[in-house]
Structure formats: structure tokens, C-alpha cells
Amino acid sequence: MSISLVAFNTFALQQNCNSLVEVTSKAELIDICNNLYKQELPMLVLGGGSNLVFTEDYDGTVVKVSTKGIQFTADDDYQYITIQAGENWHNLVESCLQKQIDGLENMALIPGTVGAAPIQNIGAYGVEFNRFCYEIEFLQLDTGHLVRFNNQQCDFGYRESIFKKQLNNLAVITEVTLKLAKHWVPVIDYGPLQHFDPSTVTAKQIFDCVCHTRQSKLPDPKVLGNVGSFFKNPLVSTKAYNQLKLRFTDLVAYQQVDGQYKLAAGWLIDYVGLKGFHIGDAAVHQEQALVLVNLGNATGKQVCQLALYIIEMVFDKFGVILQPEPRVMGSVGEIDIK
Structure with a gap:
């Protein structure tokens, strides 16, 4: 039996899984996960689905965690x-x-x-x-x-x-x-x-x-599928920051306690002109370049293609490598973005 995962991932990607179990107690969660692991069956433990990019149908069991207290x-x-x-x-x-x-x-x-x-x-x-x-x-x-x-x-x-x-x-x-x-x-x-x-x-x-700031900048996933910030803000050394600041005077960065600088990934993506850029229905959000969105019928593979293009463009301009935040899921588990 094939079960749709559209309602279980905030990107609203149209993928399915073999079976889905929703657990409402800790004892049930432990029992089901132990049994699936012992049987060596593919298992994905799912919370809110806000940090996942499905690229294929999942050939296993999704365990939806709904325990409360x-x-x-x-x-x-x-x-x-x-x-x-x-x-x-x-x-x-x-x-x-x-x-x-x-x-x-x-x-x-x-x-x-x-x-x-x-x-x-x-x-x-x-x-x-x-x-x-x-x-x-x-x-x-x-x-x-x-x-x-x-x-x-x-x-x-x-x-x-x-x-x-x-x-x-x-x-x-x-x-x-x-x-x-x-x-x-x-x-x-x-x-x-x-x-x-x-x-x-x-x-x-x-x-x-x-709340006001996030709601004004970040799209509601119920309206426009997304996983929030798609990339980590990259950390660079003081030397690298100073070199970048000489070339890009309005660079946005925050100094860390260890002396490194955290660059604003959204600013980097915006600077290379990618707001609104899309591959198929996977797009860079018009208001916040750090967010990738599903315009309606995006596939996980389009999302990955878009992310890789952004990584390439930012590296070519700044020499900085962006790292995706969400987990990219293949047919039996997490895979590298490709």
C-alpha cells in the first residue's frame, strides 16, 4: 500500500511511503522503533516534517511522533x-x-x-x-x-x-x-x-x-511549501571576513565568541541576484533569499538542483561554501544532496 507524504512534509512534496504509523505514547514509540530496527526495515522517525526534502518515494515505514505531555x-x-x-x-x-x-x-x-x-x-x-x-x-x-x-x-x-x-x-x-x-x-x-x-x-x-519579523519575511508553509531557512549561515575566520569586507563593504556578518564571523547566507544569495530564481516549481523566495519554496508542483530533485546552483553561484562570487540545513531523503534513508 502506498501512503502520501504530502501532509507530512512542510515542503508539500508529492512523495509516498510504504507504511505510516502514528504513535501517541512513549511506550508505543519505543516498541515500534525497536521492532522495525530488529527487522532491519527502513524507518524514518518524523516530527513536524519541517526539515526534510523527499526526492523519491520512501521504501519503508514512517513513524510519526505525536506523543504529548x-x-x-x-x-x-x-x-x-x-x-x-x-x-x-x-x-x-x-x-x-x-x-x-x-x-x-x-x-x-x-x-x-x-x-x-x-x-x-x-x-x-x-x-x-x-x-x-x-x-x-x-x-x-x-x-x-x-x-x-x-x-x-x-x-x-x-x-x-x-x-x-x-x-x-x-x-x-x-x-x-x-x-x-x-x-x-x-x-x-x-x-x-x-x-x-x-x-x-x-x-x-x-x-x-x-513573530512579526518571521511572519513578514518567511512564507507560511501551509500556503507556500518550504522548510524555513534552507542553508546554514557560514562561519569564516577573521582573516577571511576582513578580506571579504574589503571587497563587499555592505557584507552582513556577526562576530562570534571564538572570533569567527557568521555570514548572513540570505545576504550572500540575494547579492548574486537569485531572489525569485526558480528551477521548475522550486524557487528562491522573493522576500527572503534564505528560503526555498514550492510554487505548486516542485519535486525534491528540483529543490536539490536549485540548492546546488545556489551553492555554486555563491562560491564563485565569495569563495564560501553554503551547507544545506534540511535532510535530503532517498528511497531508504538520508542521502547527500545531488
């Missing part, structure tokens, strides 16, 4: 939030704000589920997931055991974690625990947040500003 605890200095993997990330941010638990507001409107957040170490407007990660619980498929990792063990980096590297295809995240300081310090040194006064700004103001 949020628990709040606290000590004198910190709030602890334990969240089941299937919870919606933005809904979590809103719930925390309503309970006056501040810290996540910069990451409002990031699509996807809580269980997917650590894999990609999601982030926006100067804040990344790892800032608040206390513990990750996951099923380790090769042992069949539930394991807990603390923040350090997750080996977080910029859009990276151990779950994308050593534990790729071996870990199914079941539960996430966050740790947020009761003494809130706003992060407002990025983009549109810079106009706020740190002594008076509230988390709600930051949340509203982030």
Missing part, C-alpha cells in the same frame, strides 16, 4: 520543563510565556517538534536550543535501551549535535528536559531586537517582535 518543576534558581518529543515547539514557547517562564522567546515560530529540536540544535535571533538543554532522553536502537544524555554529552554545535553525527540513525529522541534560569536576561543583540532597551524590555515584547 509537558511537566513543570522548579528549584530556587531554575525552572525545569520536561516535554514529550511530539509536542509542537512553538506551542511550548507560548506555554512558557503564559506561565512567565522566560528565555525561549527568541525561538518563537520555529517550525517542528520538540524531539527534533536537539538534533539540529535549532536557533534564531541569537539564541540556540543548547543554551537551555538540561537532558535528552532517547532510545538507542542498537542496544534497545533508553539513555539519558546531559548537555555536554550531546556535543552541540551550530546546527549540529551528536544525534546528527555519531548517533545518526541510532537514536530516537523520546523526551527533552529544559533548564531556564528564573533570573531572566534578555538576548537582544541580533537584528530587529537591537532597538529594545535591555532594562525595560519584556519577554513578551521580544516574542511579539520575533
Whole structure:
């Protein structure tokens, strides 16, 4: 039997899978994933489908994680939030704000589920997931055991974690625990947040500003299929940044704590004149060049062709290699973009 995946990927790509199972409890998630792994059957664990590019029909089982549940605890200095993997990330941010638990507001409107957040170490407007990660619980498929990792063990980096590297295809995240300081310090040194006064700004103001900015620049995937930012913002050395700045005086970049500079990938793509450029129905968004969109009938292969063209154009102009953020899926698992 062939099941459509259109409703299960935010790019709205027209691909199918052999079977699809939606799980609503942690026990069910563990049982199904263990059984599929033992049978050596292709398995894709799916959250919100906001970080996937399907290039072919998936010749296996898609496990849709819909587990729910949020628990709040606290000590004198910190709030602890334990969240089941299937919870919606933005809904979590809103719930925390309503309970006056501040810290996540910069990451409002990031699509996807809580269980997917650590894999990609999601982030926006100067804040990344790892800032608040206390513990990750996951099923380790090769042992069949539930394991807990603390923040350090997750080996977080910029859009990276151990779950994308050593534990790729071996870990199914079941539960996430966050740790947020009761003494809130706003992060407002990025983009549109810079106009706020740190002594008076509230988390709600930051949340509203982030939501407004994202909604004005980023297309709603329900209207125009996309996976949000398609490329990582590339990191370059101080020397490389200075050389680029001499040639491109309006270059947009942000200095990092280690001295490197994070270049704005959207600016690079815009500079080479690719806003609105398309291959078939896969296009660079007119308003935000960092976003690739499905104009209606795009295929995953067209999306990949477009991404590779962008990478080539940016490299020819700047000598900088862009790296895609989403996972590109072939018939039995993740593949290199090609």
C-alpha cells in the first residue's frame, strides 16, 4: 500500500511511503522503533516534517511522533520543563510565556517538534536550543535501551549535535528536559531586537517582535511549501571576513565568541541576484533569499538542483561554501544532496 507524504512534509512534496504509523505514547514509540530496527526495515522517525526534502518515494515505514505531555518543576534558581518529543515547539514557547517562564522567546515560530529540536540544535535571533538543554532522553536502537544524555554529552554545535553525527540513525529522541534560569536576561543583540532597551524590555515584547519579523519575511508553509531557512549561515575566520569586507563593504556578518564571523547566507544569495530564481516549481523566495519554496508542483530533485546552483553561484562570487540545513531523503534513508 502506498501512503502520501504530502501532509507530512512542510515542503508539500508529492512523495509516498510504504507504511505510516502514528504513535501517541512513549511506550508505543519505543516498541515500534525497536521492532522495525530488529527487522532491519527502513524507518524514518518524523516530527513536524519541517526539515526534510523527499526526492523519491520512501521504501519503508514512517513513524510519526505525536506523543504529548509537558511537566513543570522548579528549584530556587531554575525552572525545569520536561516535554514529550511530539509536542509542537512553538506551542511550548507560548506555554512558557503564559506561565512567565522566560528565555525561549527568541525561538518563537520555529517550525517542528520538540524531539527534533536537539538534533539540529535549532536557533534564531541569537539564541540556540543548547543554551537551555538540561537532558535528552532517547532510545538507542542498537542496544534497545533508553539513555539519558546531559548537555555536554550531546556535543552541540551550530546546527549540529551528536544525534546528527555519531548517533545518526541510532537514536530516537523520546523526551527533552529544559533548564531556564528564573533570573531572566534578555538576548537582544541580533537584528530587529537591537532597538529594545535591555532594562525595560519584556519577554513578551521580544516574542511579539520575533513573530512579526518571521511572519513578514518567511512564507507560511501551509500556503507556500518550504522548510524555513534552507542553508546554514557560514562561519569564516577573521582573516577571511576582513578580506571579504574589503571587497563587499555592505557584507552582513556577526562576530562570534571564538572570533569567527557568521555570514548572513540570505545576504550572500540575494547579492548574486537569485531572489525569485526558480528551477521548475522550486524557487528562491522573493522576500527572503534564505528560503526555498514550492510554487505548486516542485519535486525534491528540483529543490536539490536549485540548492546546488545556489551553492555554486555563491562560491564563485565569495569563495564560501553554503551547507544545506534540511535532510535530503532517498528511497531508504538520508542521502547527500545531488
